[in-house]
Each structure stands twice: as C-alpha cells, then as structure tokens.
Amino acid sequence: MSYKNIKEQAYEANMQLPALNLVLFTFGNVSAADQQKGVFAIKPSGVPYEDLTVDKMVVVDFDGNSIEGNLRPSSDTKTHAVLYKNWSAIEGIVHTHSTYATSWAQAQRAIPIYGTTHADHLTVDIPCAPPMSDEMIKGNYEYETGFQIIKHLEALGLSYTEIEMILVGNHAPFTWGKTAQKAVYNSAVLESIAQMALFTQQINPQAPKLKDSLIKKHFDRKHGDGAYYGQE
Amino acid sequence: MSYKNIKEQAYEANMQLPALNLVLFTFGNVSAADQQKGVFAIKPSGVPYEDLTVDKMVVVDFDGNSIEGNLRPSSDTKTHAVLYKNWSAIEGIVHTHSTYATSWAQAQRAIPIYGTTHADHLTVDIPCAPPMSDEMIKGNYEYETGFQIIKHLEALGLSYTEIEMILVGNHAPFTWGKTAQKAVYNSAVLESIAQMALFTQQINPQAPKLKDSLIKKHFDRKHGDGAYYGQE
Amino acid sequence: MSYKNIKEQAYEANMQLPALNLVLFTFGNVSAADQQKGVFAIKPSGVPYEDLTVDKMVVVDFDGNSIEGNLRPSSDTKTHAVLYKNWSAIEGIVHTHSTYATSWAQAQRAIPIYGTTHADHLTVDIPCAPPMSDEMIKGNYEYETGFQIIKHLEALGLSYTEIEMILVGNHAPFTWGKTAQKAVYNSAVLESIAQMALFTQQINPQAPKLKDSLIKKHFDRKHGDGAYYGQE
Amino acid sequence: MSYKNIKEQAYEANMQLPALNLVLFTFGNVSAADQQKGVFAIKPSGVPYEDLTVDKMVVVDFDGNSIEGNLRPSSDTKTHAVLYKNWSAIEGIVHTHSTYATSWAQAQRAIPIYGTTHADHLTVDIPCAPPMSDEMIKGNYEYETGFQIIKHLEALGLSYTEIEMILVGNHAPFTWGKTAQKAVYNSAVLESIAQMALFTQQINPQAPKLKDSLIKKHFDRKHGDGAYYGQE
Numbered sequence: 001m002s003y004k005n006i007k008e009q010a011y012e013a014n015m016q017l018p019a020l021n022l023v024l025f026t027f028g029n030v031s032a033a034d035q036q037k038g039v040f041a042i043k044p045s046g047v048p049y050e051d052l053t054v055d056k057m058v059v060v061d062f063d064g065n066s067i068e069g070n071l072r073p074s075s076d077t078k079t080h081a082v083l084y085k086n087w088s089a090i091e092g093i094v095h096t097h098s099t100y101a102t103s104w105a106q107a108q109r110a111i112p113i114y115g116t117t118h119a120d121h122l123t124v125d126i127p128c129a130p131p132m133s134d135e136m137i138k139g140n141y142e143y144e145t146g147f148q149i150i151k152h153l154e155a156l157g158l159s160y161t162e163i164e165m166i167l168v169g170n171h172a173p174f175t176w177g178k179t180a181q182k183a184v185y186n187s188a189v190l191e192s193i194a195q196m197a198l199f200t201q202q203i204n205p206q207a208p209k210l211k212d213s214l215i216k217k218h219f220d221r222k223h224g225d226g227a228y229y230g231q232e
Numbered sequence: 233m234s235y236k237n238i239k240e241q242a243y244e245a246n247m248q249l250p251a252l253n254l255v256l257f258t259f260g261n262v263s264a265a266d267q268q269k270g271v272f273a274i275k276p277s278g279v280p281y282e283d284l285t286v287d288k289m290v291v292v293d294f295d296g297n298s299i300e301g302n303l304r305p306s307s308d309t310k311t312h313a314v315l316y317k318n319w320s321a322i323e324g325i326v327h328t329h330s331t332y333a334t335s336w337a338q339a340q341r342a343i344p345i346y347g348t349t350h351a352d353h354l355t356v357d358i359p360c361a362p363p364m365s366d367e368m369i370k371g372n373y374e375y376e377t378g379f380q381i382i383k384h385l386e387a388l389g390l391s392y393t394e395i396e397m398i399l400v401g402n403h404a405p406f407t408w409g410k411t412a413q414k415a416v417y418n419s420a421v422l423e424s425i426a427q428m429a430l431f432t433q434q435i436n437p438q439a440p441k442l443k444d445s446l447i448k449k450h451f452d453r454k455h456g457d458g459a460y461y462g463q464e
Numbered sequence: 465m466s467y468k469n470i471k472e473q474a475y476e477a478n479m480q481l482p483a484l485n486l487v488l489f490t491f492g493n494v495s496a497a498d499q500q501k502g503v504f505a506i507k508p509s510g511v512p513y514e515d516l517t518v519d520k521m522v523v524v525d526f527d528g529n530s531i532e533g534n535l536r537p538s539s540d541t542k543t544h545a546v547l548y549k550n551w552s553a554i555e556g557i558v559h560t561h562s563t564y565a566t567s568w569a570q571a572q573r574a575i576p577i578y579g580t581t582h583a584d585h586l587t588v589d590i591p592c593a594p595p596m597s598d599e600m601i602k603g604n605y606e607y608e609t610g611f612q613i614i615k616h617l618e619a620l621g622l623s624y625t626e627i628e629m630i631l632v633g634n635h636a637p638f639t640w641g642k643t644a645q646k647a648v649y650n651s652a653v654l655e656s657i658a659q660m661a662l663f664t665q666q667i668n669p670q671a672p673k674l675k676d677s678l679i680k681k682h683f684d685r686k687h688g689d690g691a692y693y694g695q696e
Numbered sequence: 697m698s699y700k701n702i703k704e705q706a707y708e709a710n711m712q713l714p715a716l717n718l719v720l721f722t723f724g725n726v727s728a729a730d731q732q733k734g735v736f737a738i739k740p741s742g743v744p745y746e747d748l749t750v751d752k753m754v755v756v757d758f759d760g761n762s763i764e765g766n767l768r769p770s771s772d773t774k775t776h777a778v779l780y781k782n783w784s785a786i787e788g789i790v791h792t793h794s795t796y797a798t799s800w801a802q803a804q805r806a807i808p809i810y811g812t813t814h815a816d817h818l819t820v821d822i823p824c825a826p827p828m829s830d831e832m833i834k835g836n837y838e839y840e841t842g843f844q845i846i847k848h849l850e851a852l853g854l855s856y857t858e859i860e861m862i863l864v865g866n867h868a869p870f871t872w873g874k875t876a877q878k879a880v881y882n883s884a885v886l887e888s889i890a891q892m893a894l895f896t897q898q899i900n901p902q903a904p905k906l907k908d909s910l911i912k913k914h915f916d917r918k919h920g921d922g923a924y925y926g927q928e
Contacts, residue, residue, distance in 0.1 A: 024888050025881065027813065046926030075917055075925045097813045099888070103895035106811040107903045115338035116403045117259065117329045134909040141913050170906050171812045185257065192256050192331070198899055199335035203430060207339045210402050213366040217373050221307055229307045230278030347570040348635045349491065349561045417489065424488050424563070431567035435662060439571045442634050445598040449605050453539055461539045462510030579802035580867045581723065581793045649721065656720050656795070663799035667894055671803045674866050677830040681837050685771055693771045694742030 003041060003068055006032040007057040009092075010041035013180035017096060018049045020188045028096035029074040032180035033084045035091055038062050040084055044071035064143075075142065082146025083176060087160045092180030094187045097172045100194035101187075104128065105167035111193060113210050114200045118193050119218035120229075121164075125209075126190065127156055128167040149174060165190045235273060235300055238264040239289040241324075242273035245412035249328060250281045252420045260328035261306040264412035265316045267323055270294050272316055276303035296375075307374065314378025315408060319392045324412030326419045329404045332426035333419075336360065337399035343425060345442050346432045350425050351450035352461075353396075357441075358422065359388055360399040381406060397422045467505060467532055470496040471521040473556075474505035477644035481560060482513045484652045492560035493538040496644035497548045499555055502526050504548055508535035528607075539606065546610025547640060551624045556644030558651045561636045564658035565651075568592065569631035575657060577674050578664045582657050583682035585628075589673075590654065591620055592631040613638060629654045699737060699764055702728040703753040705788075706737035709876035713792060714745045716884045724792035725770040728876035729780045731787055734758050736780055740767035760839075771838065778842025779872060783856045788876030790883045793868045796890035797883075800824065801863035807889060809906050810896045814889050815914035817860075821905075822886065823852055824863040845870060861886045 009032035017023045017030065026046050033040035041057040058069035062085040064078045074080075080093045096102075104111050104126075111126040113119060118126075129152035131137075136144040149166055153159070164186045165175040175186035200207050222229040241264035249255045249262065258278050265272035273289040290301035294317040296310045306312075312325045328334075336343050336358075343358040345351060350358075361384035363369075368376040381398055385391070396418045397407040407418035432439050454461040473496035481487045481494065490510050497504035505521040522533035526549040528542045538544075544557045560566075568575050568590075575590040577583060582590075593616035595601075600608040613630055617623070628650045629639040639650035664671050686693040705728035713719045713726065722742050729736035737753040754765035758781040760774045770776075776789045792798075800807050800822075807822040809815060814822075825848035827833075832840040845862055849855070860882045861871040871882035896903050918925040 024884060044927065045924075072924070072927055097888075099892055100895065102811060102813060103892045104899055106892060106896040107900035109900055114402070115334060117334060131907060131910060134907070137909040137913050141917075170810070170910060188256060192329075196331055196335045196338060198895060199332065199430060200338040202434065202898065203336055204339035204341055211363060211366070213369040214363060214402060217369050221373075228277075228304070231276065231304055346634070347566060349566060420488060424561075428563055428567045428570060431564060431662060432570040434666065435568055436571035436573055443595060443598070445601040446595060446634060449601050453605075460509075460536070463508065463536055578866070579798060581798060652720060656793075660795055660799045660802060663796065663894060664802040666898065667800055668803035668805055675827060675830070677833040678827060678866060681833050685837075692741075692768070695740065695768055 002037075003034075003039065003059045004054075006034050006039070006041040007054050007059065009180045010043065010057045011052060011054040013092065013094070013184050014043045014052060015049060016181075016184045017094075017187075020184070022096045022098045022187055022191060023049070024097070028094070028098075029076055030094045030180050030184060031074075031080045031092070033091040033093075035084070035088055039067055040080060042073050042077055042080060044069070045074050047071065076145075078140065078142035079146040079149075079174070082143055083149065086146075086150055087176070089161050089178070090176045090183075091178060092183035093174065093176045094180075094183040095172065095174050096187055098187065098191040098194075100198060101167060101173040101190050103198070104194050105169060105172050108169040110167070111197045113215065114197055114207055115210060116214065116218045117196065119210055119215045120222050121186070121189055121193075122162065123215050123219050124156075124158065124163065126165055126167065126193065127152055127158065127163065128169050131169045131171075145171075234269075235266075235271065235291045236286075238266050238271070238273040239286050239291065241412045242275065242289045243284060243286040245324065245326070245416050246275050246284060247281060248413075248416045249326070249419070252416070254328045254330040254419055254423060255281070256329070260326070260330075261308055262326045262412050262416060263306075263312045263324070265323040265325075267316070267320055271299055272312060272323075274305050274309055274312060276301070277306050279303065308377075310372065310374035311378040311381075311406070314375055315381065318378075318382055319408070321393050321410065322408045322415075323410060324415035325406065325408045326412075326415040327404065327406050328419055330419065330423040330426075332430060333399060333405040333422050335430070336426050337401060337404050340401040342399070343429045345447065346429055346439055347442060348446065348450045349428065351442055351447045352454050353418070353421055353425075354394065355447050355451050356388075356390065356395065358397055358399065358425065359384055359390065359395065360401050363401045363403075377403075466501075467498075467503065467523045468518075470498050470503070470505040471518050471523065473644045474507065474521045475516060475518040477556065477558070477648050478507050478516060479513060480645075480648045481558075481651075484648070486560045486562045486651055486655060487513070488561070492558070492562075493540055494558045494644050494648060495538075495544045495556070497555040497557075499548070499552055503531055504544060506537050506541055506544060508533070509538050511535065540609075542604070542606035543610040543613075543638070546607055547613065550610075550614055551640070553625050553642070554640045554647075555642060556647035557638065557640045558644075558647040559636065559638050560651055562651065562655040562658075564662060565631060565637040565654050567662070568658050569633060569636050572633040574631070575661045577679065578661055578671055579674060580678065580682045581660065583674055583679045584686050585650070585653055585657075586626065587679050587683050588620075588622065588627065590629055590631065590657065591616055591622065591627065592633050595633045595635075609635075698733075699730075699735065699755045700750075702730050702735070702737040703750050703755065705876045706739065706753045707748060707750040709788065709790070709880050710739050710748060711745060712877075712880045713790075713883075716880070718792045718794045718883055718887060719745070720793070724790070724794075725772055726790045726876050726880060727770075727776045727788070729787040729789075731780070731784055735763055736776060738769050738773055738776060740765070741770050743767065772841075774836070774838035775842040775845075775870070778839055779845065782842075782846055783872070785857050785874065786872045786879075787874060788879035789870065789872045790876075790879040791868065791870050792883055794883065794887040794890075796894060797863060797869040797886050799894070800890050801865060801868050804865040806863070807893045809911065810893055810903055811906060812910065812914045813885075813892065815906055815911045816918050817882070817885055817889075818858065819911050819915050820852075820854065820859065822861055822863065822889065823848055823854065823859065824865050827865045827867075841867075
C-alpha cells in the first residue's frame with residue numbers, strides 16, 4: 001500500500017510512451033522514485049503496454065532488489081537504480097529506443113544545438129556517452145551503464161539537474177527529471193530535437209550552432225529566477 | 233464580453249495546431265486580433281492544448297499589456313503585438329516549432345520556390361530572417377523579434393499582405409493573415425512546402441527553381457482579380 | 465438524375481484522398497467519367513473534403529463546360545477534360561500534391577524502377593513531363609497541361625493503358641485508370657513508390673535499376689493473360 | 697474443422713500488418729503453419745485486409761496445393777511452402793513491402809548492425825539475398841524465391857533459427873518465426889531497424905558497427921540459457 005503513489009506515477013508515465021509514439025512493442029521503460037524511501041516503481045520486463053496495470057509495476061530499491069510485485073522488473077532496472085542512488089534530486093527516469101534519438105546514439109554523435117527548441121531545454125549539445133569497455137559490458141552491464149552516464153556528464157562538467165537527457169553510444173537515449181512525467185516530457189522533446197537536427201544538417205551541412213546570447217536568452221525564459229514562460 | 237469574438241477565434245485556431253500536427257506539447261501559439269479595438273486574444277503561456285478553453289484566452293493590447301484574463305499570456309506575446317501594431321491589415325498570427333519549417337530556420341536558409349504548391353501561395357522564396365544582434369537578444373527579445381521580421385521583409389522589398397510567412401533564423405516560423413484561421417492555414421502550408429523542398433533537394437541537388445511564367449500563373453489562379461480557384 | 469452514378473463515384477473517390485493521406489486541405493481532386501455520355505463528375509474548386517457531398521460534385525463535358533451543379537468545378541477541370549477526350553479507355557483521373565511524388569516532380573526527375581513494388585504496376589520509370597513553354601503557361605494553362613501529359617507519353621512511346629501515372633515537372637502527379645477508384649489506387653501506389661525510391665537512392669546512390677526479367681515477371685503476375693494475382 | 701487453429705492464427709496475424717503500418721493495400725501476407733500436418737493457412741490473393749475473415753484463409757500443403765478454401769491463395773504461396781518444407785522449426789512467415797526494409801532491399805544492401813535494437817534480435821547484419829538469375833525468374837519464380845532465401849542464409853553460414861529475417865534484393869523483406877505472431881513481430885522490428893539504420897548513415901556516414909561484446913551482451917539478454925529479459 002505504501003508504494004501506491006509511485007506505482008501509479010510509473011504506470012501513467014509508462015502509458016504515455018506509446019501515446020507519444022516513442023516506443024515499438026516493449027522497447028522502453030519508465031520508473032518513478034521516492035527518494036525518501038529509497039525505492040522506485042518500474043515497468044515489468046517485456047510486458048506489452050496494453051497489458052500493463054498499476055499493480056503490475058515492480059517496486060525496487062536503489063540496489064536493484066525487488067521489494068514488491070510478482071513480476072521481474074525491466075532488464076534496465078540496475079541502470080535506473082544507479083542513477084537514483086547517485087542523483088538524489090531526480091524521481092523519474094525514462095529509457096526508449098525512439099527513432100531519431102536512437103539514430104544519433106547509433107551514429108555516436110552528440111546532437112548539436114541548432115535552434116531555440118533545443119535551447120529552451122538545455123544550453124549545450126545533447127551529450128553522447130561513448131560505448132563502454134568490453135570489461136564493463138561483459139560484467140554488470142546495466143549497472144555499468146548507469147555509471148557510464150554519470151561519468152560522461154562529469155567528464156563534460158555538466159550537472160544532471162541542468163542536463164536531463166543523454167544518448168548512450170550505439171544504444172539509445174535516457175532522460176530523467178524531478179518526476180516521471182517530466183522525464184517522459186524530456187524524452188519527447190529529445191526525439192523532436194533529434195529529428196530536426198538531422199533535417200537541419202541535410203538542409204545545410206554547414207549549419208552553425210546557436211550563438212551564446214540566444215542560447216542564454218531561451219534557456220532563461222523557461223528556467224531560473226527570471227523565467228517568464230508558463231504560469232508559475 | 234466585448235472580446236468574446238476574438239477569444240473564440242483564438243481558441244478555435246489554437247486547437248487546430250495539434251490537429252494539424254504542427255506542435256509538440258505547448259510549442260506554439262495563435263492569436264486573433266481586432267484591429268478596430270487595438271487588441272488581440274492569445275494562448276496563455278505553457279498551458280497544454282487539451283486544457284485550453286475560450287475563457288483561458290488572454291486579451292492583450294498592441295503594446296503587450298494584458299486587458300482581460302487571469303493567466304499570463306504566451307511568452308511570444310510582444311512579437312504578436314509588434315506585428316499587429318505595424319501591420320494593420322492582419323488579424324491573425326501563428327508561431328509554431330513545426331518540424332520541417334523549423335529545420336529550415338535552424339539551417340538559416342530561405343526555402344527555394346521549387347514547385348506550384350509553393351507558387352499557389354507566394355511568388356518568392358520563403359524568407360529566413362537572420363538571427364538578431366546580441367544587443368537585441370539581450371534586450372527586449374520578443375519585441376525585437378517582431379521588428380526583425382518586419383525589417384527583413386522590408387529589406388527584401390516584400391509586402392506583408394502578399395508574403396504571409398517567414399522563418400526566423402535559428403528559431404522557427406511565424407505566419408499571419410487576415411484571420412487567425414488563415415494564419416493557421418498558412419502554417420500548415422508552410423510545413424508542407426518545407427518538407428517537399430527538403431526532399432526535392434535530396435532527389436536532385438541541382439533542382440532549378442520554378443520559372444517566372446509558372447510562378448505567375450499559379451499565384452494568379454488563386455489571387456488577384458483574375459483568380460479562378462475556389463467559389464468566390 | 466442521369467449523372468447520379470458518376471457523382472457518387474467521384475464523391476467516394478475524392479473522400480479517399482484524405483483517408484489515404486494524399487492531400488493537405490483542398491490540394492487534390494478526383495473525377496469520374498462516363499465515356500458513353502461524354503461527361504465527368506469532378507470535385508468543386510476549393511471546397512474542403514469534410515464539406516463535400518454527392519450533390520456538390522460538378523458535372524462537366526469533355527470540353528470543360530459545366531452541365532450540372534451550382535458550384536465552380538476544380539480549377540484543374542480542363543486537364544481532366546483533355547485527357548478523357550483523348551483517352552477513351554479511362555473513366556477516372558486523380559490529381560494530388562502528395563508529398564513524395566510532388567518532390568520528384570519538383571526535382572524534375574522520372575522515378576527509377578528500383579524494385580518489384582514498382583514493377584507490379586508498370587514496367588518503366590515513372591515519367592516526368594518537362595515544364596511547359598511560357599506560351600503554353602500564359603495561354604490556356606490547364607488545357608495545355610493535358611496535352612503536355614499526352615505528348616510526353618507519346619514521345620516516350622508509352623501507352624496510357626499501360627502507364628497510368630505521370631509527374632508534371634515542377635508541379636505534381638496525375639494518375640488515371642478505368643475507374644475513379646483505380647485512379648485513386650494508383651495515386652497511393654505512386655506515393656509509396658516515390659517514397660521508397662528516395663530512400664533507396666539515399667541508402668545506395670549507385671543502386672541499379674531492376675533487371676528486365678524481374679520487371680517482366682512481376683508485371684505479368686498482375687497483368688495480362690497469364691496473371692495469377694488476385695481472385696479474377 | 698481441423699484447420700481452424702491455423703486459420704485463426706493466420707487471420708489474426710494478417711490483420712496486424714495494417715495495424716502496424718507495414719502494408720499498403722494488399723501488399724503483404726502472413727501464413728501460419730502446422731508442421732505436424734504439413735499444411736499452412738495463408739491470406740487469399742489480392743483481398744483487402746478490411747474484407748478478410750477467418751473463413752477466407754486458404755489452407756495449402758507444403759507443395760503449394762490448396763487443401764481447403766474457395767479463394768486463390770497469395771501469389772507468394774510457393775515461397776512460403778518451400779520455407780516450411782525445408783525449415784521444420786518454423787510455423788509462421790510474413791512478407792511485406794514495408795517502406796524502409798524494402799528500400800534497403802531495393803538498394804541491394806544488407807542492413808549494418810549499428811545498435812542494440814538490432815543486437816537484441818540478431819547478431820549479424822540483416823542479410824540481403826542477391827536477385828535471382830534470369831532462368832530462376834522466368835521459371836518457377838515464387839518457388840525459386842524460397843530457395844534463394846535458403847541458399848543465401850547457408851552461403852553466409854547462418855541458421856534460420858537464429859536469423860529470422862532477410863531482404864530479397866530488388867524485392868522486399870521476408871521474416872519468419874516459431875509462430876505467425878512472432879513472424880509479424882519480426883517484420884515490425886525489421887522495419888524499425890531499417891529506418892534507424894538509414895538515419896544513422898545520414899547522421900554519420902562513417903558510423904562504425906556495434907562491437908562484438910555489445911552484440912553478444914544484448915543478444916544474450918533476450919536469448920539463450922542466461923536470458924533475463926521478459927517474464928519466462
């Protein structure tokens with residue numbers, strides 16, 4: 001009973017993935033965490049979205065141990081666990097194989113900041129973490145994927161509270177946020193930015209990146225003390 | 233009560249944006265103006281389309297001051313205000329981040345006039361205004377965006393009554409028209425032209441532009457005294 | 465009353481265009497002819513598909529004169545009239561600005577026969593008629609468009625009973641067939657072939673065309689005396 | 697009565713093709729086999745999906761002879777028959793002209809293994825069988841298509857139980873599996889992989905293939921004794 005809230009959040013957020021056209025079959029998962037309790041609810045592995053219910057969500061602790069639920073949690077559960085354990089300010093994570101973002105991940109390229117749609121959400125290229133070493137892959141793979149994400153952001157000097165999305169090279173995108181719903185929002189935004197960045201390159205292979213003043217202006221419109229977008 | 237008409241028009245026109253697949257989440261806005269009264273109704277900032285109602289539309293004057301409504305108007309309100317104040321023949325404006333048009337804007341390229349679909353609506357390449365100076369960006373950004381649009385059309389010797397769409401470099405498209413509905417129509421037309429222009433380039437990088445006689449013929453079919461398209 | 469049949473056919477066929485995602489707004493039209501009576505029913509000009517009814521179809525003779533109906537017929541009516549008058553074996557014509565076919569038309573390139581989907585329907589590249597001379601454009605434009613189509617097929621030594629689709633350079637596709645329904649089918653097939661041909665080129669710029677034996681095999685499976693596709 | 701089971705399976709699986717956006721009109725077919733009885737149920741030729749019923753499925757033996765049903769079976773029936781006769785472990789086959797997979801087939805290129813979405817399903821490039829010789833095409837074409845598929849897998853040293861999808865050069869994809877449902881699943885996965893591989897190439901023409909350790913890891917997550925994806 002005590003996990004009802006995060007199970008409902010995880011269920012609702014998972015159901016948004018097919019509605020937003022971000023997943024084929026079961027190729028994606030969302031979790032919703034309670035940082036106070038040190039647990040998160042996540043999609044069960046390989047269950048079609050149309051068969052999901054709140055009760056089928058699996059509750060797991062930040063070491064990846066199942067706490068509640070009869071089903072096996074997502075095969076990516078340990079990646080989620082590592083991120084929650086290390087990033088105390090987030091309570092939602094999304095992993096998809098959405099078409100355009102995954103194509104950039106497969107191309108092993110960060111997504112250049114070409115326009116204000118991008119700058120409305122982050123001030124730098126969307127990072128692409130390099131594929132892991134063979135040792136990490138052969139070892140505790142999903143666990144290491146979490147650390148690969150954390151280390152890549154650190155190597156770039158970026159904060160996970162400002163940069164809420166990343167590509168894992170050869171693999172696919174991960175996004176996160178204060179809530180599962182925000183993480184889903186970030187996944188859809190990333191997919192749109194990835195699509196427009198591909199077309200921008202095709203229209204003009206020498207397209208320059210956005211200039212600093214415009215990056216700052218658009219980001220500040222939506223974020224920080226002087227933000228004036230939205231109703232809050 | 234006196235603004236009921238433009239609020240209804242603005243509501244209906246805003247709801248067409250998701251129906252026409254021109255927006256993700258809240259990334260777009262439409263306004264409907266009354267040039268006689270010097271006011272326009274516009275979408276509130278950051279409110280999801282599914283939550284919109286006629287009553288949530290915000291009425292603003294041509295200097296961008298709120299006249300009626302409890303919500304904060306779109307963050308792009310001052311751009312709309314500048315255009316209405318300077319262009320007395322228009323009563324509708326649309327701003328979106330639609331995929332293909334935004335990609336051309338990010339590429340900082342005008343859309344070449346490649347076919348009759350384009351010529352049915354305008355006789356020149358769809359202009360792309362250059363990004364603004366740092367001073368303009370750091371200053372009254374949305375207000376300056378309006379002037380950037382006006383100045384770019386003037387620099388090209390184009391009339392806003394004939395050219396009802398523009399790309400703002402690095403940013404996204406703006407369209408306008410005699411009514412909000414016509415401005416929405418122009419947004420969808422622009423998106424289709426932008427998509428076909430990209431594919432045309434990919435099929436034939438040396439594709440020539442439309443020749444003058446064909447441009448004139450198609451534009452005149454739909455516009456001016458000799459027009460014979462439609463029922464009027 | 466005597467034209468009820470072709471008006472119903474024209475109505476049904478026109479309504480398929482938005483259902484098959486082949487038109488934006490009113491950018492397309494279908495006609496259904498009765499070669500015995502020398503008349504055809506066609507979409508009224510500029511009327512949105514959602515407002516169409518059987519009664520709004522306009523009946524026109526093969527010189528383009530309105531015979532029945534209160535509305536102005538499609539602005540492309542004379543092109544249809546010329547084709548029906550010269551090609552006695554067809555009773556359906558479709559014109560659209562569908563995205564991929566129009567992009568090839570704008571690129572002024574015939575669509576290479578790259579695969580069996582293409583060969584199932586025709587044995588040669590999908591022709592692209594060159595833009596007309598300035599004189600033809602300034603003159604009786606839609607009438608001349610019909611002759612441009614006829615002359616281009618003749619110049620290529622092709623028969624309109626075997627080749628039921630063409631691109632008009634800088635403009636868009638026309639398709640036809642024994643019935644309006646078959647002409648609509650051809651429009652959707654053309655759009656799919658045009659899309660796959662673009663992607664084929666992008667995947668392999670040196671992609672060879674289909675070899676003769678495979679072209680003949682696939683076309684004969686669906687057409688001619690030895691056909692064994694379908695139930696007839 | 698004895699074929700009710702495979703007819704129902706074939707019907708359900710065929711109806712998934714339009715739902716998954718894998719077919720235009722009738723350009724695809726699914727069969728469901730009973731290896732014990734040496735028969736399979738397949739879509740009738742040229743019948744629109746909206747007109748299909750369980751009773752319209754045609755039951756055919758592994759030499760392609762009709763056993764039950766009033767309609768002519770799919771024109772590709774002999775290809776299915778050859779595969780079932782030679783591959784005793786499969787009971788489902790799908791053929792489509794899905795947009796992206798067909799484009800790779802037309803380009804006559806195997807689809808490079810660029811990412812984990814691909815490696816989740818197979819460990820090698822998706823094979824593309826070369827077009828057949830003129831003799832094979834002019835002869836028993838659909839029968840020879842089956843052998844072309846079998847021979848190409850053998851030439852590459854691949855097992856049909858591990859590699860459940862192939863492109864036939866200049867033609868289109870075939871997929872198979874233990875059930876018709878699994879074969880349909882494979883068709884949708886192939887289409888998604890084909891789409892992302894095209895975009896990956898466009899983003900980075902030098903994109904490297906997935907490294908061996910990552911291929912192995914992802915395949916083993918879903919397949920074999922140590923698999924930990926899903927609920928079984």
